[in-house]
């Protein structure tokens with residue numbers, strides 16, 4: 001039986017208005033794909049980079065890099081899923097903003113029964129990002145002082161809880177007192193309202209002049225230079241997003257002058273490319289959720305059809321925690 005799917009797509013880059021509601025009949029899944037009826041879809045900042053053209057995609061394109069749903073059909077080479085399985089997937093071709101779709105089985109994972117569907121959509125892509133950022137890209141250890149920008153965002157709240165569990169001293173930046181309060185309730189020891197305070201000076205004060213051993217910077221253009229100045233000698237800047245625009249070119253000599261610093265620009269795609277890496281990362285995340293080292297975070301739900309409004313709110317810095325879409 002052909003399945004009718006609704007999806008948001010865009011054929012030119014631009015404002016949230018470029019997202020168009022489409023209806024199409026889904027093909028049967030190809031040999032290495034599974035077909036999913038989606039129940040909840042996480043909204044991520046990368047969806048905005050795709051839609052706006054900051055990270056160009058071939059057009060027309062779907063949008064969305066994750067989803068949670070029920071397997072309806074499997075391709076002939078797929079051995080690890082059967083119809084009826086509840087799954088989550090991350091990565092693969094953008095197109096998550098859809099009521100149903102075909103995805104590569106290699107990017108999907110069975111969802112443990114004890115993780116509710118909407119919690120999974122709110123935590124998994126972002127949680128897998130936090131897993132690789134703080135355990136593998138740079139391993140944060142007990143007692144380390146760490147700075148995390150956008151502390152009240154989806155990634156930021158998950159990072160606060162996980163870093164606190166590790167035993168780090170966690171410093172976060174946010175734009176308002178309300179977001180600061182939420183960040184503190186999610187593991188941050190210190191919050192800096194960077195619309196009012198100079199975050200570099202405040203980090204120096206908090207660490208008694210020493211600086212942090214790692215700074216996680218997803219803001220990019222506006223914060224990169226200040227972030228470098230929060231580091232102690234041999235500290236690392238992990239530049240993992242560009243909410244304010246691309247980071248300008250870097251003169252490597254600066255890294256020497258500022259104390260033999262490290263800089264990396266990682267992507268979840270490269271840290272979960274191998275199936276065994278994806279599974280190990282997911283196991284660590286599911287365990288953190290099960291043991292309540294990581295609790296559900298503040299989440300706002302939108303009907304799938306209102307995805308453009310979710311984008312306006314996210315890029316307008318109006319949101320805290322996760323945003324999810326429900327078909």
Ligand SMILES: NC(=O)c1ccc[n+]([C@@H]2O[C@H](COP(=O)([O-])OP(=O)(O)OC[C@H]3O[C@@H](n4cnc5c(N)ncnc54)[C@H](OP(=O)(O)O)[C@@H]3O)[C@@H](O)[C@H]2O)c1
Nearest residue numbers: 044045150153154155174175218240241243244267268317
């Ligand atoms: N490299 C990777 O593997 C990877 C994977 C996933 C996500 N990411 C990155 O992680 C970051 C967080 O993602 P998320 O989905 O959880 O988003 P989010 O943090 O919930 O939302 C972005 C937040 O960034 C802050 N911000 C600061 N300057 C901004 C500006 N000029 N424009 C818009 N927002 C600004 C805002 O918080 P305040 O109001 O507190 O300033 C805003 O709420 C994004 O940059 C994303 O690209 C990277």
